[in-house]
Amino acid sequence: MAHSIRLASERVDFSVPSDKAPPQLFTPGMVISQESGFMRGHGTYGEDDSIKASVAGIVDRVNKLVVIKPLKSRYNGEIGDVVVGRITEVQQKRWKVDTNARLDATLFLYSVNLPGGELRRRSVEDEQMMRKYLTEGDLISAEVQNINSDGSLSLHTRSLKNIKYGKLGQGMLIKVFPSLIKRQKTHFHNLPCGASIILGNNGFIWISPVINAEEEHGGFTINLEDAVPKSVREVMVRLRNSINALAASKILLFDTSIQYAYDQSKKYSVVELLNPEVMLDVAVMTQHQLQMLE
Amino acid sequence: MDLISDQGLRVDGRRAGELRRIRCKLGVYDQPDGSAYLEQGHTKVLAAVYGPHQIRGSRTKALQDSVVINCQYSMATFSTGERKKRPRGDRRSTEMTMLLKQAVSAVIKAELYPRSQIDVFLEVLQADGGNYCACVNAATLALIDAGIPLREYVVACTASLANGKVPLVDISHLEETMGGPNLTVAALPLSGQIAVMEMSQRFHIDHLEEVTQLALQGCRDIYKILDKAVKEHLLETGDFFPQLESN
Amino acid sequence: MKELIVSTCEKNFIRQAVSQGKRLDGRKFDDLRKLDIKYGLEWGSCVTTLGSTKVVAQVSCDVQVPKTSRPNEGLLFINVELSGMASVHFESGKINDAEVKINRILEKCFRESKCIDLEALCIVAEEKVWNVRVDLNILNYEGNVVGCCSIAALAALAHFRHPDVTSTGEGIIIHSEAERDAIPLTIHHYPVAVSFALFDQGKHIIHDPTALEEHVSDVQLVVCVNSYRELCGLYLEGSSIKTVDLVVRCSSQAAKIAKRLVDYVRDTLQEDQNVRNSNMQVPGLVSCVNEDSLFALSQERLIIKLTDRELQEKIKELTTETEEKLDVEMKDCSNEDMKIVSTGPSSAELVSNLDVKVGLGDKNAWMVDEGGDYSSESENSEVELVQEVSRHEKVIQLELSGDSEEEEVTVLKPENLEQRDLSQKLPKKKKSGKK
Numbered sequence A: 001m002a003h004s005i006r007l008a009s010e011r012v013d014f015s016v017p018s019d020k021a022p023p024q025l026f027t028p029g030m031v032i033s034q035e036s037g038f039m040r041g042h043g044t045y046g047e048d049d050s051i052k053a054s055v056a057g058i059v060d061r062v063n064k065l066v067v068i069k070p071l072k073s074r075y076n077g078e079i080g081d082v083v084v085g086r087i088t089e090v091q092q093k094r095w096k097v098d099t100n101a102r103l104d105a106t107l108f109l110y111s112v113n114l115p116g117g118e119l120r121r122r123s124v125e126d127e128q129m130m131r132k133y134l135t136e137g138d139l140i141s142a143e144v145q146n147i148n149s150d151g152s153l154s155l156h157t158r159s160l161k162n163i164k165y166g167k168l169g170q171g172m173l174i175k176v177f178p179s180l181i182k183r184q185k186t187h188f189h190n191l192p193c194g195a196s197i198i199l200g201n202n203g204f205i206w207i208s209p210v211i212n213a214e215e216e217h218g219g220f221t222i223n224l225e226d227a228v229p230k231s232v233r234e235v236m237v238r239l240r241n242s243i244n245a246l247a248a249s250k251i252l253l254f255d256t257s258i259q260y261a262y263d264q265s266k267k268y269s270v271v272e273l274l275n276p277e278v279m280l281d282v283a284v285m286t287q288h289q290l291q292m293l294e
Numbered sequence B: 001m002d003l004i005s006d007q008g009l010r011v012d013g014r015r016a017g018e019l020r021r022i023r024c025k026l027g028v029y030d031q032p033d034g035s036a037y038l039e040q041g042h043t044k045v046l047a048a049v050y051g052p053h054q055i056r057g058s059r060t061k062a063l064q065d066s067v068v069i070n071c072q073y074s075m076a077t078f079s080t081g082e083r084k085k086r087p088r089g090d091r092r093s094t095e096m097t098m099l100l101k102q103a104v105s106a107v108i109k110a111e112l113y114p115r116s117q118i119d120v121f122l123e124v125l126q127a128d129g130g131n132y133c134a135c136v137n138a139a140t141l142a143l144i145d146a147g148i149p150l151r152e153y154v155v156a157c158t159a160s161l162a163n164g165k166v167p168l169v170d171i172s173h174l175e176e177t178m179g180g181p182n183l184t185v186a187a188l189p190l191s192g193q194i195a196v197m198e199m200s201q202r203f204h205i206d207h208l209e210e211v212t213q214l215a216l217q218g219c220r221d222i223y224k225i226l227d228k229a230v231k232e233h234l235l236e237t238g239d240f241f242p243q244l245e246s247n
Numbered sequence C: 001m002k003e004l005i006v007s008t009c010e011k012n013f014i015r016q017a018v019s020q021g022k023r024l025d026g027r028k029f030d031d032l033r034k035l036d037i038k039y040g041l042e043w044g045s046c047v048t049t050l051g052s053t054k055v056v057a058q059v060s061c062d063v064q065v066p067k068t069s070r071p072n073e074g075l076l077f078i079n080v081e082l083s084g085m086a087s088v089h090f091e092s093g094k095i096n097d098a099e100v101k102i103n104r105i106l107e108k109c110f111r112e113s114k115c116i117d118l119e120a121l122c123i124v125a126e127e128k129v130w131n132v133r134v135d136l137n138i139l140n141y142e143g144n145v146v147g148c149c150s151i152a153a154l155a156a157l158a159h160f161r162h163p164d165v166t167s168t169g170e171g172i173i174i175h176s177e178a179e180r181d182a183i184p185l186t187i188h189h190y191p192v193a194v195s196f197a198l199f200d201q202g203k204h205i206i207h208d209p210t211a212l213e214e215h216v217s218d219v220q221l222v223v224c225v226n227s228y229r230e231l232c233g234l235y236l237e238g239s240s241i242k243t244v245d246l247v248v249r250c251s252s253q254a255a256k257i258a259k260r261l262v263d264y265v266r267d268t269l270q271e272d273q274n275v276r277n278s279n280m281q282v283p284g285l286v287s288c289v290n291e292d293s294l295f296a297l298s299q300e301r302l303i304i305k306l307t308d309r310e311l312q313e314k315i316k317e318l319t320t321e322t323e324e325k326l327d328v329e330m331k332d333c334s335n336e337d338m339k340i341v342s343t344g345p346s347s348a349e350l351v352s353n354l355d356v357k358v359g360l361g362d363k364n365a366w367m368v369d370e371g372g373d374y375s376s377e378s379e380n381s382e383v384e385l386v387q388e389v390s391r392h393e394k395v396i397q398l399e400l401s402g403d404s405e406e407e408e409v410t411v412l413k414p415e416n417l418e419q420r421d422l423s424q425k426l427p428k429k430k431k432s433g434k435k
Helices: A124-128 A230-248 A255-265 A276-293 B091-105 B131-145 B173-177 B205-236 B242-246 C008-019 C097-112 C145-159 C211-216 C244-277 C308-326 C377-401 C414-425 C428-434
Strands: A031-033 A044-047 A050-053 A057-062 A065-070 A082-091 A094-098 A105-108 A139-147 A153-156 A172-175 A188-190 A195-199 A204-209 B022-026 B034-040 B043-054 B068-075 B116-126 B155-162 B166-169 B182-188 B193-200 C035-039 C045-050 C053-064 C075-081 C122-124 C128-140 C165-167 C172-174 C191-199 C204-207 C219-226 C230-238 C338-344 C347-352
Touching: A031 A065, A044 A065, A082 A105, A082 A153, A082 A195, A082 A204, A105 A139, A172 A230, A195 A230, A195 A255, A204 A230, A230 A255, A230 A276, A255 A276, B022 B131, B022 B205, B034 B131, B043 B131, B068 B091, B068 B131, B091 B116, B091 B131, B091 B182, B091 B193, B091 C097, B116 B131, B131 B155, B131 B182, B131 B205, B155 B173, B155 B205, B166 B205, B182 B205, B193 C097, B193 C244, B205 C230, B205 C244, C008 C191, C008 C204, C008 C211, C035 C145, C035 C244, C045 C145, C053 C145, C075 C097, C097 C145, C097 C191, C097 C219, C097 C230, C122 C165, C128 C145, C145 C191, C145 C219, C145 C244, C191 C211, C191 C230, C191 C244, C204 C244, C219 C244, C230 C244
Parallel strands: A105 A153, B068 B116, C075 C128
Antiparallel strands: A031 A050, A044 A050, A057 A065, A082 A094, A082 A139, A094 A105, A139 A153, A172 A204, A188 A195, A195 A204, B022 B034, B034 B043, B043 B116, B155 B166, B155 B182, B182 B193, B193 C230, C035 C045, C045 C053, C053 C128, C122 C128, C165 C172, C191 C204, C191 C219, C219 C230, C338 C347
């Protein structure tokens, strides 16, 4: 199979043309406003009575609050967000989880469901068995319970209703910018194309085969023995490539846009989707479809 | 060979107060949080920024009320005329690293990220004079690309004195080695503060003021160029902004 | 590298003192500490002391192949060693930032400013040249190490002589000291590094800072100047400074200081030359260690020095204040009950003739204390009352804590307490006056 090599000067420009008017841009050090009536939000700082920008982005004014949103930034947690993270450390009575934020998040022992579903006080034996539940390198899905004073997040995996948080089994992880994930009511989707995805607010997306509701899953038991059939694998891989195409053109990711991108990508083979021009094409078509929806 | 001819032209055809051509691009890599590529004349530099993230390695290095800034300056072995045996770790690179850290620390709002770490990596691909300046400028762009709040841009520029009388700005490698003094200034252009100032060779004290003023003017000019590039980059990726309106 | 740890109150104290125009050791802002250069027996070795900062320099040379880009120039290499010997917070072995900084400044100052004629060090072009190597070891790190090193390096280089060389057809003969006199290096100009510490956005500029002052200052600036008012190197470190003319001002001040220092170096060189010429026993570095006085190896404990006059004024101020406050009939307080006792050169201590504890530190912020100013004898009666109570309490506690019968319970009498406390504060000769 031939590898495609291209010069850097022939790189594809991934920006999808938009017909909206260019917004007013601010760069660090520029003065936003000289009046003192405004409250300073993220991305701004005050000096000598005037408000100056500290990141490069566009300004968002809500009543009296001035906020500048940068293009890219690390994940800033909010309570109630769904995140996908990786365990980095096992400490006494808690695990440390890497969530692409500026500090590792904490998952306390009492914030997880014990296998078997018992409700009891965690004892010393539970502490010593922590490594059996989750060890370094495991991927989990969790919800943000609390934000500590220093900015680090506190997670929990105790599931309510039928949302199953916990260790993730067979599947694929994709990393995108946190700002590309749209906030929605639910982040666990079973796509009609035949796979299910978890859109973590921190930019980590998890693609896996369809989860049956009856299966005992989540918590700490993962199913690593069942072989995933080839058709499902193909679906998952196609999904991954289309998500990457959308991310490269900075299109918002939510279940509808991903579904459209998947449909658009059907006319190419999975391997062709790695081609930058094809990615751009898929993104442009998805953007059209989304605009028609509005 | 005169550094400046009678018609007022330098060795490469520039006038005394002209900068070299600057080209830059933000967001060249996907892996780091922020990245930038900058060319200043023939000097080519790549910058990558990771962070802010949890401090890896020893927890004890964490500062309770500000962020730890970690810089690394490295010159590729093919960057100079003769092959460079040690890309980093020798004295000159360590000094550059320290000065870079000083320049970057002067603009990052460190109190916003306690107990975190920001890594800045610089790689010089081709060295033709003004390496430090190109590095500082590239680092600024990479930090902006990563979305790290800065007080303002930090821009660096060199200046020198030709034939003992005429001040030159933005000197190339040839002009450095031909014996003239060189003054490097890293400044915050909007507020006029100086973050780093460094000089070698020798010239008379009376010239210090005019050479410094010329370097500061060079910094302001470079700032305009970098600002324009950042705004263009933001516009190109403008399709991202609809999210704000739909929220 | 561990950081030099300075407590917050020290920092605040130094900053306040600077903003009032005072320095800890009583110098004015532009005073330098005592500079002393002693040369060794060998050519090119010297020990330089600037206050408490001590640096030893040694210049040596050997023959090497020159650089391909400069085939008829000699080589000059400067190496500074800053190890755990200099100060506790430097780790030996690993290269730390301060070492790199000093190395680079000295390189710029001497090598890149071309103060030594390197072409004169060429023996055979493209094959053999002299490689001059300056090794500096910092023995004690007490501020302005760069300045001290640069003076040491300059003095050592000016003092150094390399052996004479004649070339025969095939090779070269290096003559020893006995055969032919060694040749000194050709020095074009004499550069020195002057360091400044800037406080408060440059409002206060301090010359020759001590280690504490350096650590607390906002900006540290090092300017390398030679005696012709030419700048050889500049190095700015710390938080950003606002204006260029600060740097320009410092440079002009540095030029004046540099001239003085270079003249001093030249004078000491001349003296050493005279000693050697007159065939007297060259003292060498032994004179650094051997001193004929009893206090040769003693350390001064007090780093805070105030002048007598200031102290007297301060007493008058304090006592008049308390007079107004308490409205008590006071005895004449000027010299009867308070005495100023000299405890060394330019230092003094305020001592009371009465039974008052002096110098027990700042006001007690933990408990509400009615003692007030100990140094004022108008509150004498009140002070004594409080003291009695506390002493009594101490005694009681001791008795109670001894539960076991085997423990020996000793009850400290008030006089013993007083004795022990005071004897630490006052010099021995005053003890008799106490009782």
